[in-house]
Amino acid sequence: MMPGSIDKVAPSDKQFDTVLIANRGEIAVRIQRACRELGLKTVAVCSEADREASYGRTADSFLCIGPSSAAKSYLNKDALLLAARLTGAGAIHPGYGFLSENAEFARVVEEAGLVFIGPDASSIATMGDKISAKRAMMAAGVPCVPGPDTALPDDPAAVERIALEIGYPVIIKAAGGGGGRGMRVVQEAGRLHEAIALTREEAQQAFGSPSLYIEKFLQHPRHIEIQVLCDIHGSAVWLGHRDCSMQRRHQKVVEEAPAPGIPPEVIGPVGLACVQACRQVGYRGVGTFEFLYEDGAFYFIEMNTRLQVEHPVTEMTSGLDIVQSQIKAAQGNPLEVSQADVQCEGHSFECRINAEDPDNFLPSAGVISDLVLPEGEGIRVDTHIHAGYKVSPYYDSLIGKLIVHAPTRAEAMIKMREALSRTRIGGIATNLSLLRALFEDEAFGRGETDIHYLEQWLKQRGAR
Amino acid sequence: MSAIDFSDPATIAFLTDALTAAGVAGLEISAPSGQLRIVVSSAGEAKIGSNRSAQPGSVSPVLVRAPLAGYFCVAHRSGSAEVSSLPRAICATDVLGFIRVGPVLLPVSAGRSGTVTKLLAEADAMVGYGAPLFEIEVQS
Numbered sequence: 001m002m003p004g005s006i007d008k009v010a011p012s013d014k015q016f017d018t019v020l021i022a023n024r025g026e027i028a029v030r031i032q033r034a035c036r037e038l039g040l041k042t043v044a045v046c047s048e049a050d051r052e053a054s055y056g057r058t059a060d061s062f063l064c065i066g067p068s069s070a071a072k073s074y075l076n077k078d079a080l081l082l083a084a085r086l087t088g089a090g091a092i093h094p095g096y097g098f099l100s101e102n103a104e105f106a107r108v109v110e111e112a113g114l115v116f117i118g119p120d121a122s123s124i125a126t127m128g129d130k131i132s133a134k135r136a137m138m139a140a141g142v143p144c145v146p147g148p149d150t151a152l153p154d155d156p157a158a159v160e161r162i163a164l165e166i167g168y169p170v171i172i173k174a175a176g177g178g179g180g181r182g183m184r185v186v187q188e189a190g191r192l193h194e195a196i197a198l199t200r201e202e203a204q205q206a207f208g209s210p211s212l213y214i215e216k217f218l219q220h221p222r223h224i225e226i227q228v229l230c231d232i233h234g235s236a237v238w239l240g241h242r243d244c245s246m247q248r249r250h251q252k253v254v255e256e257a258p259a260p261g262i263p264p265e266v267i268g269p270v271g272l273a274c275v276q277a278c279r280q281v282g283y284r285g286v287g288t289f290e291f292l293y294e295d296g297a298f299y300f301i302e303m304n305t306r307l308q309v310e311h312p313v314t315e316m317t318s319g320l321d322i323v324q325s326q327i328k329a330a331q332g333n334p335l336e337v338s339q340a341d342v343q344c345e346g347h348s349f350e351c352r353i354n355a356e357d358p359d360n361f362l363p364s365a366g367v368i369s370d371l372v373l374p375e376g377e378g379i380r381v382d383t384h385i386h387a388g389y390k391v392s393p394y395y396d397s398l399i400g401k402l403i404v405h406a407p408t409r410a411e412a413m414i415k416m417r418e419a420l421s422r423t424r425i426g427g428i429a430t431n432l433s434l435l436r437a438l439f440e441d442e443a444f445g446r447g448e449t450d451i452h453y454l455e456q457w458l459k460q461r462g463a464r
Numbered sequence: 465m466s467a468i469d470f471s472d473p474a475t476i477a478f479l480t481d482a483l484t485a486a487g488v489a490g491l492e493i494s495a496p497s498g499q500l501r502i503v504v505s506s507a508g509e510a511k512i513g514s515n516r517s518a519q520p521g522s523v524s525p526v527l528v529r530a531p532l533a534g535y536f537c538v539a540h541r542s543g544s545a546e547v548s549s550l551p552r553a554i555c556a557t558d559v560l561g562f563i564r565v566g567p568v569l570l571p572v573s574a575g576r577s578g579t580v581t582k583l584l585a586e587a588d589a590m591v592g593y594g595a596p597l598f599e600i601e602v603q604s
Contacts, residue, residue: 046592048594061590062592064533064595065533065592066593073593079533079593082533083533085565085566086534086565086590087590
């Protein structure tokens with residue numbers, strides 16, 4: 001590229017031929033693959049800690065944008081925009097995490113004349129605020145957790161009345177919260193005001209807003225997701241559902257599609273309501289509606305306005321390439337599938353392989369001395385690691401995703417057991433032993449586990 | 465608390481193991497008694513260098529790196545930075561080159577006095593944050 005191209009004005013239409021991938025690790029590899037298959041050039045960026053990343057060598061351009069600290073590199077909006085301008089990228093794909101749900105970043109990208117591969121800034125802002133998201137979902141007929149779609153009032157007596165109407169236990173949540181932070185369960189009326197005061201303080205400190213809301217606390221729910229795909233022409237489809245109940249401290253460990261044991265006549269109307277909600281808010285690209293599911297009923301909790309870590313299980317069952325579809329939607333292309341075309345088949349599991357101690361969950365940095373990954377029909381591994389790769393202590397401990405697909409859930413479990421047994425990662429600690437043990441667990445095998453199951457299972461395991 | 469003896473082989477072995485386990489490429493410790501440098505090679509073998517005290521008058525190379533991503537300009541059009549003849553003595557405040565981002569030229573200062581011995585980036589090449597641009601030999 002000639003040095004002078006920095007001075008060119010970026011194209012104002014939706015077409016682009018070069019995508020800057022504003023992320024790292026396995027998702028950077030995944031997005032690069034999708035771009036290459038679409039004939040698009042890629043720009044990989046890195047921090048100093050990721051200079052040796054293998055995906056840098058396979059990208060058309062590779063640029064270090066800052067020091068190892070994420071705040072100064074992958075979260076540095078100016079550095080990313082500068083990298084896009086220097087390399088002539090016409091679009092930025094944010095991946096997941098980092099700036100993927102940052103409305104301000106989406107806005108400045110578009111203001112710079114570039115395409116943000118994701119929804120527009122206003123959609124991200126609406127869905128990022130839990131109260132406005134709930135209001136939008138209720139308006140579209142999406143079932144929500146019992147509780148008002150407004151912020152908690154300051155009047156203590158009014159709050160008490162609301163909690164009584166909902167019925168204890170209730171949960172107090174920060175409107176701008178997420179990732180399991182900024183929430184408290186209140187079992188009885190006597191604890192209500194103390195919980196509100198603490199959560200409000202935490203919300204102000206962590207999310208910059210003291211705004212709270214209150215909902216019914218469900219005792220034994222499962223975490224169910226609905227994946228949607230939308231274009232800018234008003235078309236939207238849902239691509240089936242996932243169960244992500246296997247969580248530790250609100251971090252998913254195993255995901256599967258479809259969610260077991262939910263009749264189509266129960267989930268079908270919910271999927272259509274999600275599609276309707278997308279049309280109503282003019283949503284574009286991919287997104288995920290997250291629900292709690294208890295006693296045969298769905299309750300909306302939040303929408304993720306980005307690609308999910310667990311998108312592969314939906315790709316395996318639907319046969320659609322979600323990342324390619326997302327990029328095509330950002331280019332302004334109409335959806336290539338209708339709802340009738342979406343036929344989910346078989347069953348898929350995803351295991352998140354983390355560089356962490358399987359007993360105390362402390363991150364494990366170091367050099368991978370030995371690596372054996374499984375291959376075969378119905379087995380997929382999304383990763384950026386290789387023998388000799390140095391796992392950095394600076395970022396998330398996710399180093400790979402092992403995904404399987406088989407005709408039935410039972411067969412997919414067998415395939416995952418086999419794939420896990422063939423996986424070997426030496427030189428660092430990983431959670432592979434935990435994953436192997438989980439796939440031998442009877443309750444998980446029956447598909448009867450809720451979002452609290454893994455925490456309890458780990459406690460019992462530790463007690464033995 | 466007694467000072468750690470960095471010349472003790474057991475201490476060096478412990479530090480080497482810790483660096484290798486953490487995947488850290490190297491470590492340099494300067495103490496009044498001397499200097500210890502451990503460099504872990506990609507094959508996992510450490511190279512250890514130690515001197516009890518820096519020799520007066522010894523020369524050590526220092527890299528001048530890009531402060532941000534952009535296009536590397538060896539010299540400004542005005543000719544304020546000259547690198548045509550190397551090696552060349554410079555002082556800390558000398559501007560060795562520029563990083564160009566659009567119409568903006570960000571000067572790259574030497575940062576320390578010494579002798580510029582090598583130009584490490586190509587003129588007009590796009591460089592990333594931290595890319596080595598010059599090597600300076602610094603007199604200790």
